[in-house]
Amino acid sequence: xxxxxxxxxxxxxxxxxxxRSVQLDLFFPxxxxxxxxxxxxxxxxGQDAAEMGLEEMLAALYADQKIEPLLVVAIHASAERVAEYxxxxxxDYFGRGKRAGAYTTFINQELLPYIAAFCGMPIxxxxxxxxxxxxxxxxxxxxxxxxxxxxxxxxxxxxxxxxSKDLKENYTEQDRIMHEVIRQxxxxxxxKFWLMTGTEDETADRNKNGIIDSIDDTIDIIRELLKxxxxxxxxxxxxxxxxxxxEVKSWAKAMPAFLIWxxxxxxx
Numbered sequence: 001x002x003x004x005x006x007x008x009x010x011x012x013x014x015x016x017x018x019x020r021s022v023q024l025d026l027f028f029p030x031x032x033x034x035x036x037x038x039x040x041x042x043x044x045x046g047q048d049a050a051e052m053g054l055e056e057m058l059a060a061l062y063a064d065q066k067i068e069p070l071l072v073v074a075i076h077a078s079a080e081r082v083a084e085y086x087x088x089x090x091x092d093y094f095g096r097g098k099r100a101g102a103y104t105t106f107i108n109q110e111l112l113p114y115i116a117a118f119c120g121m122p123i124x125x126x127x128x129x130x131x132x133x134x135x136x137x138x139x140x141x142x143x144x145x146x147x148x149x150x151x152x153x154x155x156x157x158x159x160x161x162x163x164s165k166d167l168k169e170n171y172t173e174q175d176r177i178m179h180e181v182i183r184q185x186x187x188x189x190x191x192k193f194w195l196m197t198g199t200e201d202e203t204a205d206r207n208k209n210g211i212i213d214s215i216d217d218t219i220d221i222i223r224e225l226l227k228x229x230x231x232x233x234x235x236x237x238x239x240x241x242x243x244x245x246x247e248v249k250s251w252a253k254a255m256p257a258f259l260i261w262x263x264x265x266x267x268x
Contacts, residue, residue, distance in 0.1 A: 046074025198244020
Protein backbone atom coordinates (compact mmCIF):
# COMPACT_ATOMS: atom_id res chain seq x y z
CA UNK A 1 0.00 0.00 0.00
CA UNK A 2 1.24 3.46 -0.89
CA UNK A 3 0.57 4.92 2.55
CA UNK A 4 2.85 2.35 4.16
CA UNK A 5 5.92 3.72 2.38
CA UNK A 6 8.00 6.84 2.74
CA UNK A 7 7.53 9.83 0.46
CA UNK A 8 10.35 8.98 -1.96
CA UNK A 9 11.31 5.61 -3.34
CA UNK A 10 13.69 4.35 -6.00
CA UNK A 11 12.34 1.43 -7.96
CA UNK A 12 13.42 -0.65 -10.95
CA UNK A 13 10.96 -1.97 -13.51
CA UNK A 14 12.13 -4.61 -15.98
CA UNK A 15 10.57 -3.78 -19.34
CA UNK A 16 9.89 -6.40 -21.97
CA UNK A 17 9.12 -3.79 -24.60
CA UNK A 18 12.31 -1.79 -24.02
CA UNK A 19 14.40 -4.86 -23.25
CA ARG A 20 16.02 -3.11 -20.31
CA SER A 21 15.57 -2.20 -16.68
CA VAL A 22 13.97 1.19 -16.17
CA GLN A 23 14.96 3.22 -13.12
CA LEU A 24 12.13 5.11 -11.43
CA ASP A 25 11.97 7.74 -8.71
CA LEU A 26 8.55 7.87 -7.05
CA PHE A 27 7.52 10.91 -5.02
CA PHE A 28 4.30 11.12 -3.01
CA PRO A 29 2.89 12.69 0.16
CA UNK A 30 4.04 10.72 3.18
CA UNK A 31 0.81 11.19 5.14
CA UNK A 32 -1.77 9.64 2.83
CA UNK A 33 -4.71 8.01 4.58
CA UNK A 34 -5.77 5.95 1.56
CA UNK A 35 -9.05 7.75 0.89
CA UNK A 36 -7.66 10.76 -0.99
CA UNK A 37 -8.22 11.48 -4.65
CA UNK A 38 -4.69 10.79 -5.84
CA UNK A 39 -3.30 12.46 -8.98
CA UNK A 40 -0.49 11.12 -11.17
CA UNK A 41 2.33 12.76 -13.10
CA UNK A 42 4.81 10.84 -15.24
CA UNK A 43 8.00 12.79 -15.83
CA UNK A 44 10.43 11.95 -18.62
CA UNK A 45 14.17 12.40 -18.03
CA GLY A 46 13.60 11.53 -14.39
CA GLN A 47 17.36 11.33 -13.85
CA ASP A 48 17.21 15.13 -13.62
CA ALA A 49 14.76 15.12 -10.67
CA ALA A 50 17.49 15.62 -8.07
CA GLU A 51 19.12 18.49 -9.96
CA MET A 52 15.66 20.00 -10.37
CA GLY A 53 15.09 19.82 -6.62
CA LEU A 54 11.81 18.03 -7.23
CA GLU A 55 11.45 16.44 -3.80
CA GLU A 56 11.98 19.73 -2.00
CA MET A 57 9.74 21.52 -4.51
CA LEU A 58 6.86 19.14 -3.86
CA ALA A 59 7.32 19.41 -0.09
CA ALA A 60 7.09 23.21 -0.31
CA LEU A 61 3.96 23.07 -2.46
CA TYR A 62 2.28 20.70 0.00
CA ALA A 63 3.34 22.86 2.95
CA ASP A 64 1.78 25.88 1.26
CA GLN A 65 -1.32 23.82 0.39
CA LYS A 66 -0.84 24.64 -3.28
CA ILE A 67 -1.37 21.18 -4.81
CA GLU A 68 -3.58 18.15 -4.32
CA PRO A 69 -2.08 14.74 -3.38
CA LEU A 70 0.17 13.76 -6.27
CA LEU A 71 2.25 10.74 -7.17
CA VAL A 72 5.15 11.78 -9.41
CA VAL A 73 6.92 8.99 -11.26
CA ALA A 74 10.23 10.26 -12.63
CA ILE A 75 11.33 7.87 -15.39
CA HIS A 76 15.09 7.77 -15.94
CA ALA A 77 16.20 7.86 -19.55
CA SER A 78 18.83 5.38 -20.70
CA ALA A 79 21.75 5.50 -23.11
CA GLU A 80 19.07 4.82 -25.76
CA ARG A 81 17.28 8.10 -25.00
CA VAL A 82 17.50 9.52 -28.52
CA ALA A 83 16.10 6.27 -29.93
CA GLU A 84 13.34 5.85 -27.33
CA TYR A 85 12.20 9.48 -27.30
CA UNK A 86 10.44 11.21 -30.19
CA UNK A 87 7.18 10.68 -32.07
CA UNK A 88 5.98 7.08 -32.02
CA UNK A 89 6.18 5.38 -35.39
CA UNK A 90 7.79 8.34 -37.19
CA UNK A 91 11.59 8.62 -36.85
CA ASP A 92 13.08 11.97 -37.74
CA TYR A 93 15.17 12.56 -40.87
CA PHE A 94 18.29 11.30 -39.10
CA GLY A 95 16.63 8.09 -37.91
CA ARG A 96 16.26 9.26 -34.33
CA GLY A 97 13.20 8.10 -32.41
CA LYS A 98 13.06 4.59 -33.92
CA ARG A 99 12.05 3.09 -30.57
CA ALA A 100 9.59 5.80 -29.50
CA GLY A 101 6.74 3.40 -30.21
CA ALA A 102 8.26 0.86 -27.82
CA TYR A 103 8.60 3.56 -25.16
CA THR A 104 4.94 4.51 -25.60
CA THR A 105 3.94 0.87 -25.23
CA PHE A 106 6.10 0.60 -22.11
CA ILE A 107 4.25 3.58 -20.60
CA ASN A 108 0.79 2.27 -21.40
CA GLN A 109 1.16 -1.46 -20.92
CA GLU A 110 3.88 -1.80 -18.28
CA LEU A 111 4.37 1.38 -16.28
CA LEU A 112 0.74 2.38 -15.70
CA PRO A 113 -0.26 -1.12 -14.46
CA TYR A 114 2.88 -1.19 -12.28
CA ILE A 115 1.91 2.14 -10.73
CA ALA A 116 -1.64 0.92 -10.05
CA ALA A 117 -0.25 -2.12 -8.25
CA PHE A 118 2.30 -0.03 -6.35
CA CYS A 119 -0.34 2.43 -5.12
CA GLY A 120 -2.78 -0.09 -3.73
CA MET A 121 -5.40 2.60 -4.22
CA PRO A 122 -7.06 3.88 -7.39
CA ILE A 123 -5.75 7.02 -9.05
CA UNK A 124 -9.05 8.85 -9.30
CA UNK A 125 -7.57 12.28 -9.89
CA UNK A 126 -5.97 13.74 -12.99
CA UNK A 127 -3.23 11.95 -14.90
CA UNK A 128 -0.50 13.88 -16.66
CA UNK A 129 2.77 13.30 -18.48
CA UNK A 130 5.47 15.94 -18.84
CA UNK A 131 9.02 16.41 -20.01
CA UNK A 132 11.72 18.80 -21.10
CA UNK A 133 13.31 19.18 -24.53
CA UNK A 134 13.06 15.85 -26.38
CA UNK A 135 11.37 14.39 -23.32
CA UNK A 136 8.73 17.11 -23.70
CA UNK A 137 8.03 16.24 -27.33
CA UNK A 138 7.69 12.61 -26.25
CA UNK A 139 5.29 13.49 -23.43
CA UNK A 140 3.12 15.50 -25.81
CA UNK A 141 3.04 12.68 -28.36
CA UNK A 142 2.13 10.05 -25.76
CA UNK A 143 -0.66 12.15 -24.28
CA UNK A 144 -1.98 13.13 -27.71
CA UNK A 145 -2.30 9.51 -28.82
CA UNK A 146 -3.54 8.14 -25.49
CA UNK A 147 -6.17 10.55 -24.12
CA UNK A 148 -7.89 7.63 -22.38
CA UNK A 149 -4.83 7.35 -20.13
CA UNK A 150 -3.94 11.04 -19.72
CA UNK A 151 -5.80 14.27 -19.03
CA UNK A 152 -2.97 16.74 -19.57
CA UNK A 153 0.61 17.23 -20.70
CA UNK A 154 3.38 19.64 -19.78
CA UNK A 155 6.16 20.52 -22.21
CA UNK A 156 9.23 22.55 -21.23
CA UNK A 157 11.32 23.78 -24.19
CA UNK A 158 9.88 20.98 -26.30
CA UNK A 159 11.75 19.68 -29.35
CA UNK A 160 8.91 20.58 -31.68
CA UNK A 161 11.50 21.20 -34.40
CA UNK A 162 11.55 17.36 -34.84
CA UNK A 163 11.35 17.05 -38.60
CA SER A 164 11.14 14.53 -41.40
CA LYS A 165 13.56 16.43 -43.69
CA ASP A 166 16.99 17.89 -43.14
CA LEU A 167 17.13 21.66 -43.55
CA LYS A 168 19.22 21.03 -46.68
CA GLU A 169 16.50 18.87 -48.31
CA ASN A 170 14.05 21.58 -49.39
CA TYR A 171 12.68 21.63 -45.85
CA THR A 172 9.45 23.53 -45.20
CA GLU A 173 7.54 24.11 -41.97
CA GLN A 174 5.14 21.37 -43.10
CA ASP A 175 7.92 18.85 -42.40
CA ARG A 176 7.73 19.26 -38.62
CA ILE A 177 6.51 15.87 -37.44
CA MET A 178 4.38 16.68 -34.38
CA HIS A 179 2.58 19.50 -36.15
CA GLU A 180 1.70 17.12 -38.97
CA VAL A 181 0.51 14.47 -36.51
CA ILE A 182 -1.88 17.02 -35.00
CA ARG A 183 -3.17 17.97 -38.45
CA GLN A 184 -3.71 14.35 -39.42
CA UNK A 185 -5.53 13.40 -36.20
CA UNK A 186 -9.27 13.03 -36.58
CA UNK A 187 -11.26 14.63 -33.83
CA UNK A 188 -10.07 16.41 -30.73
CA UNK A 189 -8.42 14.41 -27.93
CA UNK A 190 -9.74 15.36 -24.49
CA UNK A 191 -6.56 16.98 -23.18
CA LYS A 192 -5.18 20.16 -21.68
CA PHE A 193 -1.74 21.55 -22.55
CA TRP A 194 0.90 23.52 -20.63
CA LEU A 195 3.72 24.72 -22.87
CA MET A 196 6.84 26.63 -21.86
CA THR A 197 9.75 28.11 -23.77
CA GLY A 198 12.70 30.28 -22.74
CA THR A 199 13.71 33.37 -24.65
CA GLU A 200 17.30 32.07 -24.56
CA ASP A 201 16.51 28.41 -25.35
CA GLU A 202 18.72 28.70 -28.44
CA THR A 203 19.91 31.15 -31.09
CA ALA A 204 18.76 29.25 -34.21
CA ASP A 205 16.24 31.07 -36.42
CA ARG A 206 15.47 29.00 -39.53
CA ASN A 207 13.07 31.45 -41.15
CA LYS A 208 15.03 34.58 -40.18
CA ASN A 209 12.00 36.24 -38.60
CA GLY A 210 13.87 37.37 -35.50
CA ILE A 211 12.22 34.75 -33.27
CA ILE A 212 14.16 31.70 -32.14
CA ASP A 213 12.95 28.35 -33.44
CA SER A 214 12.01 27.01 -29.99
CA ILE A 215 9.41 29.76 -29.61
CA ASP A 216 8.25 29.65 -33.25
CA ASP A 217 7.78 25.87 -33.18
CA THR A 218 5.85 25.97 -29.91
CA ILE A 219 3.63 28.86 -31.02
CA ASP A 220 2.87 26.89 -34.19
CA ILE A 221 1.86 23.89 -32.07
CA ILE A 222 -0.59 26.20 -30.30
CA ARG A 223 -1.89 27.39 -33.67
CA GLU A 224 -2.54 23.78 -34.72
CA LEU A 225 -4.34 23.13 -31.44
CA LEU A 226 -6.51 26.22 -31.89
CA LYS A 227 -7.50 24.91 -35.33
CA UNK A 228 -8.77 21.81 -33.51
CA UNK A 229 -11.02 24.15 -31.50
CA UNK A 230 -9.05 24.01 -28.27
CA UNK A 231 -9.38 27.29 -26.37
CA UNK A 232 -6.98 29.61 -24.58
CA UNK A 233 -6.66 29.75 -21.66
CA UNK A 234 -9.18 27.01 -20.84
CA UNK A 235 -7.27 24.24 -22.67
CA UNK A 236 -3.87 25.75 -23.46
CA UNK A 237 -1.47 27.64 -21.19
CA UNK A 238 1.71 29.12 -22.65
CA UNK A 239 4.56 30.47 -20.56
CA UNK A 240 7.47 32.29 -22.20
CA UNK A 241 10.24 32.70 -19.64
CA UNK A 242 12.31 35.82 -20.19
CA UNK A 243 15.96 34.77 -19.93
CA UNK A 244 15.01 31.10 -19.75
CA UNK A 245 17.68 28.79 -21.12
CA UNK A 246 17.67 25.22 -22.44
CA GLU A 247 18.75 23.80 -19.10
CA VAL A 248 17.41 22.10 -15.99
CA LYS A 249 17.75 25.27 -13.90
CA SER A 250 15.22 27.13 -16.07
CA TRP A 251 12.85 24.18 -16.24
CA ALA A 252 13.02 23.77 -12.46
CA LYS A 253 12.08 27.41 -12.07
CA ALA A 254 9.00 26.84 -14.23
CA MET A 255 7.98 23.49 -12.74
CA PRO A 256 6.01 24.78 -9.70
CA ALA A 257 3.82 26.90 -11.96
CA PHE A 258 3.05 23.82 -14.05
CA LEU A 259 2.30 21.68 -11.00
CA ILE A 260 -0.10 24.28 -9.61
CA TRP A 261 -1.78 24.67 -13.02
CA UNK A 262 -2.16 20.91 -13.39
CA UNK A 263 -2.83 19.75 -9.84
CA UNK A 264 -3.65 22.90 -7.91
CA UNK A 265 -5.59 22.56 -4.70
CA UNK A 266 -9.24 23.37 -5.14
CA UNK A 267 -10.46 26.04 -2.75
CA UNK A 268 -14.17 26.17 -2.09
